[in-house]
Amino acid sequence: MKYGMIGGFTKFAFAKTAFDYIEKEIPGIKMVTYKPRALREYKAIVERTPGIGSMKENMFVMTMYAGAFLIALYKKADGKINEEKLKGLIYALSYCPLMVKAKQGKSAFTEKEIANRTKQAKWSRDHIEEYPMNWYYYFETVPGKDEYYITHRQCGICKLTRREHCEEITKHLCMMDYYTFEMQGAVLDRTKTLGYGDDECNFHLMSKERAEEIGFVPSPDAK
Numbered sequence: 001m002k003y004g005m006i007g008g009f010t011k012f013a014f015a016k017t018a019f020d021y022i023e024k025e026i027p028g029i030k031m032v033t034y035k036p037r038a039l040r041e042y043k044a045i046v047e048r049t050p051g052i053g054s055m056k057e058n059m060f061v062m063t064m065y066a067g068a069f070l071i072a073l074y075k076k077a078d079g080k081i082n083e084e085k086l087k088g089l090i091y092a093l094s095y096c097p098l099m100v101k102a103k104q105g106k107s108a109f110t111e112k113e114i115a116n117r118t119k120q121a122k123w124s125r126d127h128i129e130e131y132p133m134n135w136y137y138y139f140e141t142v143p144g145k146d147e148y149y150i151t152h153r154q155c156g157i158c159k160l161t162r163r164e165h166c167e168e169i170t171k172h173l174c175m176m177d178y179y180t181f182e183m184q185g186a187v188l189d190r191t192k193t194l195g196y197g198d199d200e201c202n203f204h205l206m207s208k209e210r211a212e213e214i215g216f217v218p219s220p221d222a223k
Contacts, residue, residue, distance in 0.1 A: 001051045001064065003043050010065040011039065017096035018073055021089055028080050042072035045164060052134040052156060053127065059120055060135050060156055066093075067157045067173060071164050086172050094179035103183035109146040109207055117150070133159050137201075146207035155194045155201065170195035174223070177203070187211040193223040 001007075023031050045068040055061045070090065074081055081089065093099070107113070121139035128136050136154035141147070161170045174195040181188045186205045192198040206216065 001046050001049050001068075003046050006055070006061065006065055007043065007046050010062070010069055011042065013098040014066070014069050014093050014096060015039070017092055018069075018089065021092045022073070022077070022081075025085055025088060026077070026080055029077055034076060038072050038076040041076050042069050045072055045160075049160060049163070050131070050133045052131045053123075057120070057123055057127075058131075058134065059116065064133075064156050064160065066176075067160050070173060071161065071166055071169070074166060074169055075164065083172070086169060087175070090172055090175055091179065094176050095183075099180070100183065103180055106184055107207075108181060108184035108186040108205060109148075114141060114148070117148075121150075128154070146210045148205050150201070150203035150205065152194060152201035152203070153199075158194050171223070174201075181205060187216060189216070189219055190223055191219050191221045196223050198223075 019031065019035055022029055022034070046065065049064065049068060052058055052061060052064055070093070073089065074086065117139045118141075121137050124135050124137055128134060133156055134154070135152055135156050137150055137152040140149045140151075142149075157173055158167075158170055161167045161173070171193065174193050177190070178188050185207060187208055187210075189204040189206075190202055192200055192202045194201050206214070210216075
């Protein structure tokens with residue numbers, strides 16, 4: 001991928017929240033040397049990762065850059081970010097100011113959103129040989145309802161953590177899905193996740209009103 005404008009924007013969006021959290025929660029890290037090392041690693045990860053298409057074609061481009069940023073933070077912490085601190089960091093970044101501004105109050109169930117997801121799901125399957133690092137998925141709506149299913153058979157973040165030899169953090173990165181959809185007024189139910197070693201990610205999304213209508217109860221096996 002190219003670092004460029006998207007790489008710089010991702011750093012701008014996440015850096016302050018990330019470094020403030022790490023400085024507060026992980027005092028063993030020397031921030032004066034850690035910050036530049038982590039940012040250099042982020043740029044290096046971006047530049048050595050094969051591209052997955054343009055932002056217009058693929059809504060997951062930003063997700064890949066965000067994944068690269070989190071991986072860099074984790075790798076350059078030299079083992080000091082344990083599982084609980086990593087969960088906290090991911091939560092903090094999911095609700096950083098620019099993420100909230102981008103997602104909060106914007107419905108996941110608009111006609112435009114549905115059309116875009118339908119189009120891009122097909123594009124992902126049609127171009128997987130051209131962009132093997134990309135996601136490969138299916139999108140299915142429930143006619144007349146604020147409800148749909150996304151089934152990922154391949155995941156770009158899983159591929160990226162594998163390339164960067166830090167697969168142990170993948171399942172925690174998957175939690176961002178719950179946070180971003182929640183900001184868009186959606187309830188996510190998911191019992192299978194590629195990041196946990198399952199054969200697919202079985203997203204079931206519904207509006208809060210639709211969840212109430214069908215008497216939705218969160219699965220005890222949610223991932």
